[in-house]
Amino acid sequence: xxxxxxxxxxITIRHGKEKSEAPAVAAGGGAQGGGAPAAAxxxxxxxxxxxxxxxxxxxxxxxxxxxxxxxICAKAGIPNDKLIVGEGNxxxxxxxxxxxxxxxxxxxxxxxxxVNFDQKNCRFLPHALIxxxxxxxxxxxxxxxxxxxxxxxTRSENYNSSIPPHFATGIDFKYQRSEAKPCETKCDIxxxxxxxxxxxxxxxxxxxxPNGEYEIKNVPAGEQKFQVWHEAxxxxxxxxxxxxxxxxxxEVTTKDITFDASKLEL
Amino acid sequence: MFSGLVSSPAxxxxxxxxxxxxxxxxxxxxxxxxxxxxxxxxFVVGESTLKLYRPAQRAVEAELVKDFGEPxxxxxxxxxxxxxxxxxxxxxxxxxxFSDPVKIKLTRKADSKVPMAAEDLRGAGxxxxxxxxxxxxxxxxxxxxxxxxxxxxxxxPETSKLAVRVTPAIAGEKGKLDPPKAGDKFTVxxxxxxxxxxxxxxxxxxxxxxxxxxxxxxxxxxxIKPRDYRLGRFxxxxxxSNDRARRDDLVRTIRQxxxxxxxxxxxxxxxxxxxxxxxxxxxxxIRGEFxxxxxxxxxNGQYTADDVSQRQKGGEAREAIETALENYIKSExxxxxxxxxxxxxxxxxxxxxxxxxxxxxxxRTADTADxxxxxxxxxxxxxxxxxxxxxxxxxxxxxxxEDYQVILGTNKKRTVPGLFDDWGxxxxxxxxxxxxxxxxxxxxxxxxxxxxxxKGTPMPPFGTALKDxxxxxxxxxxxxxxxxxGSGVPEVNQSKIASASPVGGG
Numbered sequence: 025x026x027x028x029x030x031x032x033x034x035i036t037i038r039h040g041k042e043k044s045e046a047p048a049v050a051a052g053g054g055a056q057g058g059g060a061p062a063a064a065x066x067x068x069x070x071x072x073x074x075x076x077x078x079x080x081x082x083x084x085x086x087x088x089x090x091x092x093x094x095x096i097c098a099k100a101g102i103p104n105d106k107l108i109v110g111e112g113n114x115x116x117x118x119x120x121x122x123x124x125x126x127x128x129x130x131x132x133x134x135x136x137x138x139v140n141f142d143q144k145n146c147r148f149l150p151h152a153l154i155x156x157x158x159x160x161x162x163x164x165x166x167x168x169x170x171x172x173x174x175x176x177x178t179r180s181e182n183y184n185s186s187i188p189p190h191f192a193t194g195i196d197f198k199y200q201r202s203e204a205k206p207c208e209t210k211c212d213i214x215x216x217x218x219x220x221x222x223x224x225x226x227x228x229x230x231x232x233x234p235n236g237e238y239e240i241k242n243v244p245a246g247e248q249k250f251q252v253w254h255e256a257x258x259x260x261x262x263x264x265x266x267x268x269x270x271x272x273x274x275e276v277t278t279k280d281i282t283f284d285a286s287k288l289e290l
Numbered sequence: 291m292f293s294g295l296v297s298s299p300a301x302x303x304x305x306x307x308x309x310x311x312x313x314x315x316x317x318x319x320x321x322x323x324x325x326x327x328x329x330x331x332x333f334v335v336g337e338s339t340l341k342l343y344r345p346a347q348r349a350v351e352a353e354l355v356k357d358f359g360e361p362x363x364x365x366x367x368x369x370x371x372x373x374x375x376x377x378x379x380x381x382x383x384x385x386x387x388f389s390d391p392v393k394i395k396l397t398r399k400a401d402s403k404v405p406m407a408a409e410d411l412r413g414a415g416x417x418x419x420x421x422x423x424x425x426x427x428x429x430x431x432x433x434x435x436x437x438x439x440x441x442x443x444x445x446x447p448e449t450s451k452l453a454v455r456v457t458p459a460i461a462g463e464k465g466k467l468d469p470p471k472a473g474d475k476f477t478v479x480x481x482x483x484x485x486x487x488x489x490x491x492x493x494x495x496x497x498x499x500x501x502x503x504x505x506x507x508x509x510x511x512x513x514i515k516p517r518d519y520r521l522g523r524f525x526x527x528x529x530x531s532n533d534r535a536r537r538d539d540l541v542r543t544i545r546q547x548x549x550x551x552x553x554x555x556x557x558x559x560x561x562x563x564x565x566x567x568x569x570x571x572x573x574x575x576i577r578g579e580f581x582x583x584x585x586x587x588x589x590n591g592q593y594t595a596d597d598v599s600q601r602q603k604g605g606e607a608r609e610a611i612e613t614a615l616e617n618y619i620k621s622e623x624x625x626x627x628x629x630x631x632x633x634x635x636x637x638x639x640x641x642x643x644x645x646x647x648x649x650x651x652x653x654r655t656a657d658t659a660d661x662x663x664x665x666x667x668x669x670x671x672x673x674x675x676x677x678x679x680x681x682x683x684x685x686x687x688x689x690x691x692e693d694y695q696v697i698l699g700t701n702k703k704r705t706v707p708g709l710f711d712d713w714g715x716x717x718x719x720x721x722x723x724x725x726x727x728x729x730x731x732x733x734x735x736x737x738x739x740x741x742x743x744x745k746g747t748p749m750p751p752f753g754t755a756l757k758d759x760x761x762x763x764x765x766x767x768x769x770x771x772x773x774x775x776g777s778g779v780p781e782v783n784q785s786k787i788a789s790a791s792p793v794g795g796g
Contacts, residue, residue, distance in 0.1 A: 033487055034413035034441055035374075035480030036359055038367045097672070106701060123592065169672035172743075172750035176698065178586040181637065184531050184743065186755035189673055195754065204590040208698055212748040213675050215695050256701060259600065265592075266604035290701050 066273020071239040074118040077284040080109040097146045105151040107256040114236020117152040119253040121229035129244045138162040148219035162194035176208040199223035245273040258289030331361040334501045338585040343598040346588040349619045371639040373403040375482030381474040388467035391451040404565035414481045416440040421474030486570025502574035520578025523746040526729030531742040531751030534641035540568040550726040655762040665767025684722035684771045712746040725772030
């Protein structure tokens with residue numbers, strides 16, 4: 025008896041152009057649904073700080089965590105970038121972004137200059153970055169060891185390439201599409217190396233600096249709903265999925281974001 | 291065996307029941323109920339689809355049925371770069387009735403990629419490209435226009451007689467359809483897929499499963515898991531690191547098998563058998579990728595079940611979310627699905643192009659003691675870092691096999707040390723002293739493993755970091771390891787003898 029003695033098959037034909045009359049993707053009419061109405065005109069700035077409440081947990085350096093010391097490639101201890109808390113308990117590497125461009129607002133084109141992404145002392149630098157879909161990411165290597173940069177996007181094709189030692193020319197890579205949240209990039213040779221890239225199809229996003237400050241310029245005026253994401257947060261990384269802010273034309277709106285240890289998943 | 295005919299959940303139940311020692315009673319039940327019609331094989335819903343909010347999940351499932359059908363009723367989606375099997379035909383005599391067998395002449399389409407035997411066309415799709423039937427419409431009893439689908443009812447290659455069946459049957463009543471006339475032209479589509487399906491279900495499904503998810507009834511018992519095609523990723527290819535597999539790669543793997551694994555060698559397949567099997571596997575892989583990427587689109591719109599519950603907690607009304615989702619499914623998803631098929635299809639087409647192929651720029655360096663020594667140095671160098679995984683003596687026991695890795699996308703460490711592949715299975719770096727090479731034992735095969743890495747595994751691609759002559763030196767060294775290189779490589783893994791100080795150039 026054969027395993028799959030299936031009954032006779034019969035073929036259905038689906039023609040290539042069947043769906044061409046489907047409406048083109050309407051700008052801003054997309055999966056998010058409730059995009060904010062068109063900015064009545066004007067743009068404002070959103071800025072603020074992300075602050076950790078209470079004493080932040082101290083993370084052991086990756087050098088200390090490695091089971092086999094041989095796996096560590098840098099003589100200098102490798103700090104754990106999972107949670108960086110700076111002055112005044114400001115949290116670095118928090119992404120604050122609109123999940124999609126507000127309806128009716130023209131989206132400026134992606135910048136033509138590349139974003140640099142380096143590897144030094146077996147760390148990705150920067151650890152977190154925002155990039156536009158279609159914008160060049162220049163992958164460099166300042167180390168004397170080979171690294172391989174292996175992206176983990178969900179919508180774009182995954183990319184995996186080794187980057188030779190002391191490689192200043194850089195390899196150019198582009199995310200073809202935006203992502204809903206930052207995606208993880210790894211190095212298979214040095215498995216603790218991680219970075220977070222957020223490719224977007226609009227410019228309205230900010231990333232906190234070492235002391236937790238962020239600033240997003242030229243945000244379309246009106247009520248906007250931002251998402252706040254950090255790699256150490258539980259529940260898929262969201263600190264807030266619905267940070268509602270009213271942006272006034274020509275003005276600076278300040279919005280501080282606080283969270284405590286209960287949000288963390290370390 | 292009954293297993294191939296049972297849909298997957300039932301099969302999983304059978305496996306766990308077997309573990310409880312209940313198999314005999316289960317077989318008894320099946321024996322009693324097993325005389326009727328066999329259950330139809332079904333495609334399994336993917337894990338990432340199951341994570342979507344229900345209406346989104348249903349939309350993806352419906353799209354998959356529309357674009358790919360079911361195992362026994364596959365859809366020829368013409369935009370995919372799959373050679374479904376296409377023949378041009380012309381009618382050589384005029385029939386009395388539509389369904390009468392008529393003498394025809396068949397020619398395989400010139401751009402066919404896959405060899406196949408032309409005998410069995412039963413069930414293949416048929417499109418009239420000229421003559422009275424080419425509008426593919428008829429009037430039903432209520433006077434409404436209906437679209438007609440044609441298929442091959444039977445074809446006898448000895449007499450060249452073909453009979454055509456039409457659906458819906460309502461239009462098939464006598465006198466309503468024009469009989470084929472001499473000179474009418476048509477295209478027959480899909481026999482490669484059908485033959486591939488039949489052979490796949492007989493020879494491959496045991497391990498790789500109806501859906502190509504690697505979860506066939508036998509697959510679960512192996513410590514090395516059968517390939518799950520649905521990521522579109524195959525390990526042993528001749529293409530560059532970011533390219534898909536070529537047809538030739540899959541043909542080679544099926545012919546040669548994968549030494550050191552449960553994948554047997556199928557050398558007895560003829561070209562006309564292996565071609566359709568490979569095409570069917572490519573089609574399953576494209577289907578799996580299409581499903582996963584569709585799910586990613588819905589996840590991007592924050593429509594996983596988890597997203598929707600979080601969004602509601604964040605103050606959004608369920609009705610609003612559902613209305614927006616409904617709009618997206620109706621007005622945008624069809625275009626998105628088309629675009630996905632084009633992009634995934636484009637990647638498979640690109641892999642067949644000459645520039646996807648990894649071809650060394652220089653011939654293999656002579657396998658001398660010098661070359662092996664250079665290879666040995668590179669093996670331990672910071673540029674190639676081979677020893678990190680393959681160990682100082684190439685035994686596959688490098689320090690990385692003892693480290694606990696962080697699970698991707700989480701902050702948690704694994705509870706088991708060592709390396710894992712993209713399918714989440716534990717994986718060991720090759721023991722290079724064994725002389726067993728899974729992706730082929732030619733020096734060119736080893737060259738390609740180093741140049742492109744092994745897709746879906748932590749073996750990185752070194753094509754951009756190493757020069758051709760360096761790769762060849764490593765090939766020469768690695769291939770000398772099974773015979774003892776005499777190069778003074780320590781037999782003991784030094785990393786196991788606690789060396790606490792970090793090594794390597796920073």
